[in-house]
Amino acid sequence: MLHLLKVTYYLRKVPIDRCPGLTMMLSSYTAGRENNFNLIRFIAAFAVLVSHSYAIHFGSPELEPLHHLLDRSLGSFAVDIFFVTSGFLIYSSLDRRPSLRDYALSRFLRIYPGLFIMILITVFVLGPIVTNLSMTDYFLSTQTLVYTLKNSILIFRANYELPGVFSENPLGTAVNGSLWSLPFELYMYITLPIIIISGNYVSRKLKENPEYSILLFLVLISAFRHLVEFNSLFIHKFLVLSELFFSGALIYSIRKSIPINYLYFTASLTLALICIAINETSNVIFSLTLSYMIVWISYKPAGVIRRFNNIEDYSYGLYIYAFPIQQTITHFDITRNVSTHILLSFIFTLGFAMLSWKIVEKRALTFKKNLN
Numbered sequence: 001m002l003h004l005l006k007v008t009y010y011l012r013k014v015p016i017d018r019c020p021g022l023t024m025m026l027s028s029y030t031a032g033r034e035n036n037f038n039l040i041r042f043i044a045a046f047a048v049l050v051s052h053s054y055a056i057h058f059g060s061p062e063l064e065p066l067h068h069l070l071d072r073s074l075g076s077f078a079v080d081i082f083f084v085t086s087g088f089l090i091y092s093s094l095d096r097r098p099s100l101r102d103y104a105l106s107r108f109l110r111i112y113p114g115l116f117i118m119i120l121i122t123v124f125v126l127g128p129i130v131t132n133l134s135m136t137d138y139f140l141s142t143q144t145l146v147y148t149l150k151n152s153i154l155i156f157r158a159n160y161e162l163p164g165v166f167s168e169n170p171l172g173t174a175v176n177g178s179l180w181s182l183p184f185e186l187y188m189y190i191t192l193p194i195i196i197i198s199g200n201y202v203s204r205k206l207k208e209n210p211e212y213s214i215l216l217f218l219v220l221i222s223a224f225r226h227l228v229e230f231n232s233l234f235i236h237k238f239l240v241l242s243e244l245f246f247s248g249a250l251i252y253s254i255r256k257s258i259p260i261n262y263l264y265f266t267a268s269l270t271l272a273l274i275c276i277a278i279n280e281t282s283n284v285i286f287s288l289t290l291s292y293m294i295v296w297i298s299y300k301p302a303g304v305i306r307r308f309n310n311i312e313d314y315s316y317g318l319y320i321y322a323f324p325i326q327q328t329i330t331h332f333d334i335t336r337n338v339s340t341h342i343l344l345s346f347i348f349t350l351g352f353a354m355l356s357w358k359i360v361e362k363r364a365l366t367f368k369k370n371l372n
Contacts, residue, residue, distance in 0.1 A: 024259070024260055025255065025256055025257070025258060025259055025260070026251070026252075026255040026256075026258040026259075026260055026295060026299070027255040027256045029260060029299035030092065030252070030255055030299075034299075034302070034306060034309075035298045035299055035309075036297060036298045036299070036301060036305060036306065036308070036309075037085060037089065037298050038308060038309055038311070038313055038315070039305065039308040039309075040081065040085060040294060040297065040298060041082070041085060041313070041315035042308070042311075042314060042315045042318070044078040044079075044081045044082050044085075044315070045078070045314075045315040045316075045318035045319045045322070046318065046346065047074050047075060047077070047078035048074075048075045048078045048079070048178065048318075048319060048322065049318065049322040049326070049342070049345055049346060049349060050074060050075075050342055051064055051066075051067075051073045051074040051075030051076075051078070052075060052177070052178070052322060052323055052326055053326060053338055053341045053342045053345055054067075054338055055073075055171055056169070056170070056171045056323075056326045056327055056330050056341070057170070057330060057335070057338045057341045058170060058338070059169075059170025059171050059172075060170075060171075061073055061075075070276060070279070071279060072276075072279075072281060077281075079181055079241075080244050080281075080287075080290060081290070081294060082181070082185075082319075083181075083184075083185070083188070083241050083244035083245045083248070084244050084245070084247060084248040084287065084290055084291045084294050085248060085294055085298075086185060086188065086245060086248065087188065087192075087244065087245035087246055087247065087248025087249040087250075087252075087291075088248035088249065088251055088252045088291065088294070088295060089248075090107075090188070090189060090192060090245075090249070091192060091214075091248070091249040091252045091253060092252050093106060094192065094193060094196070095252070095253075100193060103193060105368055106368060107186075107189045109364040109365055109367065109368050110316075110361075110364075110365070111154075111182065111185070111186070112152075113360050113361060113363075113364040114316055114317060114320065114356050114357075114360050114361045114364070115151070115152070115154070115182070115320060116152060117356065117360050118176075118320050118321060118356070119148060119151050119152055122162075122175060122176065122324055123144060123147065123148050123162065126165075126175075126324055126328065127144070127162045127165055127175075130165055130166065130328060130331050131162065131163060131164035131165050132164040132167055132168075133163055133164035137163065137164075138162075138163055138164060141163040143161060143162060143163045144162060144163060146159055147159045147160075147161065147162050147175070151176075151179055154182055154183045154186050155183065155186060156183075157180075157183045157234070158176075158179035158180050158182065158183060160173070160174040160175060160176065160177060160179070160180075161173045161174065161175060162175050166327050166330075166331055168331075169327055169330050169331055170330065171327070171330075174323070174327070175323075175324055175327065176320070176323045176324050177323050178319055178320060178322060178323045179320070179323075181241075182320075184237060184238060184241045187238065188241070188242065188245040188246075191242070192245075192246075192249060195213050195214060195217050196210050196213060196214075198213070199212070199213030199216075210253060211250060211253035211254050214246055214249050214250045214253050215250055217242075217246060218242075218243065218246045218247065218250060218284060221239050221242050221243060221246075222239075222243060222283070222284040224239065225239040225240070225243075226283075240282050243282075243283070243284050243287045244287045244290070244291075247284065247287035247288045247290070247291040248291045248294070248295075250288070250291070251288075251291045251292060251295055258292070258295075260295070260296055260299060260300055264292060264296070265292070265293060265296045265300075268289040268290075268292040268293050268296075269289070269293060271285060271286075271289045272286055272289040272290055272293065275289070312354075312357050312358070312362070313357060313361075314350065314353040314354055314356075314357055315353075316353075316356075316357075316361065317349075317352060317353025317354070317355075317356035317357055317361070318349055318350065318353045320356075321349050321352040321353060321356065322345060322349045325345055325348050325349050325352065326341070326345045326349075329341060329344055329345060329348075
């Protein structure tokens with residue numbers, strides 16, 4: 001008995017990560033605030049920037065080295081990471097604070113304030129500088145109004161062109177190609193509570209075990225995508241991104257049953273690499289294995305890597321500002337090679353991302369706290 005008391009005391013004093021023989025469930029990690037999600041999102045946003053630099057500089061995404069090897073770009077893998085991470089964290093937020101009012105307000109304040117300011121800068125500062133039209137023609141064009149309204153609302157999908165802007169760039173006239181994923185992110189935010197609430201009304205078992213509702217939805221969309229033929233690119237993207245988002249959500253929902261250890265990580269990595277090798281990354285197996293790996297990386301590595309949390313969350317700003325900045329650098333022919341293009345793009349974009357966080361995004365989140 002005395003020996004058992006000594007062991008118990010020791011385990012209370014020693015951090016979990018320093019007990020190599022002890023396998024902890026994911027729920028033990030999610031109960032705390034220490035994780036690497038900020039770093040993961042930052043790296044994913046940077047990966048999108050790198051991927052787009054090849055496409056924008058050369059005029060074709062196929063010239064990116066990873067795309068040449070795997071027939072998928074680095075940016076597409078980064079978007080996968082974004083949606084998996086989002087599914088996990090958004091369901092975590094909804095689970096901890098199930099108020100739909102708080103949920104909707106949180107999602108609005110996280111996306112729209114930063115987006116609004118970026119659109120205003122793009123339309124009223126960048127556009128007039130780089131357009132080949134007169135100021136009158138530019139501002140009176142219906143395309144300017146359509147771009148502003150559609151991208152400010154997002155629910156009707158993104159719009160990519162401003163009149164006379166980037167008309168001679170190698171990639172074409174897309175002002176901000178990164179915006180394509182934001183409407184789908186919004187659709188996921190709307191779908192998640194609908195699934196949970198629907199399950200509450202269907203049966204008591206689904207109400208008591210919301211993970212069953214998420215699993216059922218995941219199975220249905222996966223079956224629908226593989227069994228039903230359709231020609232809509234929009235539906236295809238929605239289903240693929242839904243698999244990623246709700247795989248992340250499922251991992252969180254069954255967190256009490258998921259061990260965080262090296263064996264599961266190695267198995268997940270192996271399955272993910274097999275999917276990549278056979279060019280089958282758009283399936284639920286890849287989504288689930290990727291989800292586990294992201295969660296493992298978010299919670300297992302500790303120590304010095306956690307210092308990145310001292311840096312504020314610039315990932316959203318990096319994502320929404322990078323593309324127009326990269327197109328502008330190409331427009332003025334500032335760089336002669338893709339490496340310089342990546343470096344300058346990152347420096348300028350990081351500056352805008354930092355300002356966006358400090359002046360807009362952080363204050364918007366503070367506004368939500370004040371309302372509560």
